[in-house]
Every structure is written in C-alpha cells, then in structure tokens.
Amino acid sequence: xxxxxxVSTLLLxxxxxxxxAQIKTPAAxxxxxxxxxxxxxxxxxxxxxxxxxxxxxxxxxxxPYGQVWRxxxxxxxxxxxxxxxxxxxxxxxxxxxxxxxxxxxxxxTIILSKNPNQWGAYDYKQTDDLLRFKVKAEKTAKTExxxxxxxxxxxxxxxxxxxxxxxxxxxxxxxxxxxxxIMAEIQQKLNAPTVTEGxxxxxxxxxxxxxxxxxxAYEWAxxxxxxxxxxxxxxxxxxxxxxxxKCDVAIADAQxxxxxxxxxxxxxxxxxxxxxxxxxxx
Numbered sequence: 001x002x003x004x005x006x007v008s009t010l011l012l013x014x015x016x017x018x019x020x021a022q023i024k025t026p027a028a029x030x031x032x033x034x035x036x037x038x039x040x041x042x043x044x045x046x047x048x049x050x051x052x053x054x055x056x057x058x059x060x061x062x063x064p065y066g067q068v069w070r071x072x073x074x075x076x077x078x079x080x081x082x083x084x085x086x087x088x089x090x091x092x093x094x095x096x097x098x099x100x101x102x103x104x105x106x107x108x109t110i111i112l113s114k115n116p117n118q119w120g121a122y123d124y125k126q127t128d129d130l131l132r133f134k135v136k137a138e139k140t141a142k143t144e145x146x147x148x149x150x151x152x153x154x155x156x157x158x159x160x161x162x163x164x165x166x167x168x169x170x171x172x173x174x175x176x177x178x179x180x181x182i183m184a185e186i187q188q189k190l191n192a193p194t195v196t197e198g199x200x201x202x203x204x205x206x207x208x209x210x211x212x213x214x215x216x217a218y219e220w221a222x223x224x225x226x227x228x229x230x231x232x233x234x235x236x237x238x239x240x241x242x243x244x245x246k247c248d249v250a251i252a253d254a255q256x257x258x259x260x261x262x263x264x265x266x267x268x269x270x271x272x273x274x275x276x277x278x279x280x281x282x
Contacts, residue, residue, distance in 0.1 A: 029073035029147075036151040038159050039176030041085055043151075045099070045161065047077035051146050057166040058103055068111070070120040071101045071163065072147045078116045079161075086175045087112070088133045100124060101163065101170070107134050108163075108170035135172050143167055182206060197227045204236060214244045225253075231260035231269050238276045247280035254282075 029050040036043050050073040059065050071077050077099040084093050088110075098113035100121060115128040144164050153160040158175035186206065189199045200220040207217035221237035234257030242250035254276040261269040 032149075034150055036159060038085070038174060039157040040178040040181055041081065041083040041176040043082070043085070043159075043161075043174060044080040045077060045149050046080070047099075047147075047149050048072050048074040049146050049148070052143070052166060058168055059105070063103060065104045067102060068121045068124050069101050069103055071099055072149075072165075074119065076100060076113070076116065076118045076121065077149060079112065083176060086173075086177070087131070088135070088172050090131050090133065092130065097130060098128075103137065103168065103170070105137060105168075107137050109134050110170070110172050133172070135170050138169050138171070140164060140167050140169050144169075179210070197224050200224050201233070201236060204240065208240050208243070214240055218244060218246070229256075231257040231264075231266065231273070234260070235269060235272050235276065238273065239279075242276050242279040250276055250280050251282055254280075 029048040032047055032049045034045040034047075055062065057063050063069050079097045079099045081092060081094050081097075084091060086092070092112065096116045098116040098118055100111040100113055102109035102111070109132055111132050112130045113124070113128045114130050115125070118124065144166060147165040149161065149163050151159045152162045152171065157177060158173060160171040160173050162169055162171045186199075186203045189195065190203060192199075200223045204217040204220040204224065207213060207220075218237070218240045221233075221240050225233050225237050234253040238250045238253030238257060241247070241253065254273040258270060258273040258277075261273060
C-alpha cells in the first residue's frame with residue numbers, strides 16, 4: 001500500500017511537471033477579426049491568418065483549384081451579419097455563416113454555409129449551402145504573405161469583402177439599405193407627444209439628402225431655426241430653400257450663417273454658406 005501511494009505521488013508530480021514544462025509560442029495561423037458598419041448593420045468576419053512561408057499555394061494540395069477550400073486555416077471563416085443584408089444582389093438574413101470558397105485562376109465560387117462550426121472543409125456538405133455565387137479572380141500587384149480578409153470599396157451603404165493571399169484575390173459586394181428603417185424611425189419620432197429640434201433637423205436633412213418632399217423638409221427646418229438661430233441651423237434651412245427656389249430665404253440665411261461661422265472660424269460652414277450663396281447666384 002505504501003509503495004502504491006509513493007508511485008501514485010511520483011506519477012502525479014511527473015504529470016504536473018510536464019504540464020508546467022509546456023512552452024507557449026505564437027500561433028502559426030493567428031486568429032483575426034475584421035469588423036465594419038455598413039448602412040445601419042454591422043458585419044464581422046472571424047478567421048485565421050496563415051502565412052506562405054515560401055510555399056506555393058493556389059493550384060497545390062494546400063488550396064487546389066476547383067475544390068472546396070476552407071479559405072485560410074483552422075476553423076472555416078465566420079461571416080456574422082447583425083441585420084439582413086445583400087450579398088452580390090442576394091438577400092441574406094441576419095446570422096452567422098461559414099465562408100467557403102472554390103478558387104480557380106480566373107474566378108472564385110463564394111459559398112455561404114448555414115453550418116459555421118466546421119474545422120476546415122473536411123465535413124463540408126453542399127446541402128448546408130445558403131447561397132453560392134461566382135466572382136472574378138484578380139492578380140495582386142504584390143505577393144501577399146499573410147492570408148487576409150478585409151473590407152474595401154466603401155460607400156455609406158455598401159462595401160466589398162476582399163479575400164487575398166499569395167498573388168490572387170477575390171472580392172464580393174455586401175450592402176445594407178437602411179431607408180425603410182430610417183423612414184420608420186422618422187415617422188415614429190415625429191408622431192411622439194413631444195418632438196425635439198434634433199428630430200426635425202435629422203428628418204429635414206434626410207429628406208434633403210434623399211430628395212424627398214423638400215417642402216416638408218423646409219417646414220421642419222423652419223421649426224429648427226425658430227428655436228435655434230445658429231450658423232448650422234441657418235445652413236440647414238438655407239440649403240433646402242436654395243434647392244426649392246426660395247433664394248430670398250436662402251441668401252438671408254447664408255449671409256447670417258456666414259457671419260456667425262466666421263466669428264468661430266468654422267471653415268467647413270464658411271464653405272457651406274458660400275456654396276448656398278453661389279447656388280443662388282451670389
């Protein structure tokens with residue numbers, strides 16, 4: 001019994017010693033996250049970043065042409081959408097998806113899988129596909145040592161997701177149209193028991209930017225200027241007035257706003273009011 005106890009103790013100490021002897025080193029394919037706001041939605045890509053390390057990649061067993069590829073290393077990249085969005089013209093509900101690809105020299109097939117929890121493409125099933133589409137493959141100007149997924153080609157409501165490694169890249173579009181959401185919020189806040197100047201200002205600006213009912217936008221801008229006579233409120237009403245041909249109001253607002261903006265040396269609004277005057281021929 002005593003011998004058994006001593007052996008057990010020795011084995012315990014040996015196992016503890018081996019655990020403590022493990023040395024942490026940097027991951028060969030470190031985890032990475034790319035996050036971007038598009039429209040009123042948030043997009044997140046979680047992936048791993050392997051490096052070439054002198055290897056040839058595409059068209060080899062590491063990333064064979066014409067076959068489903070894990071797209072990087074380790075776990076398949078996850079594409080996370082906070083709201084319904086549009087990928088290459090196709091609606092995709094909010095959720096988390098696995099991102100697979102089928103690369104060739106001239107085009108890539110992008111695959112969005114309903115099963116994001118996969119290590120590599122070993123258990124990939126086409127029946128899990130939510131959608132597939134093809135995009136052009138492009139040669140890169142320089143060799144990309146580290147596998148990269150990033151957002152490019154921005155507009156307020158759209159971007160492209162670029163997948164790049166070695167000397168090839170593929171891009172696909174992603175967008176979110178927030179118009180219905182914004183219009184619903186405008187109506188909700190305008191119908192509230194009390195409406196703030198901020199709501200009137202935001203609504204007027206949005207109607208102006210989207211070329212909606214500019215007479216209604218002008219009414220809201222009037223309410224803002226009645227409460228706040230600042231160079232930014234004069235600009236709000238002045239730009240709308242100029243667009244609907246009320247140049248008498250636009251010129252008066254621009255002159256008042258320009259004077260106030262010059263006192264605070266606000267270059268952006270000095271230019272804004274000057275442009276309103278130019279729009280009315282001054």
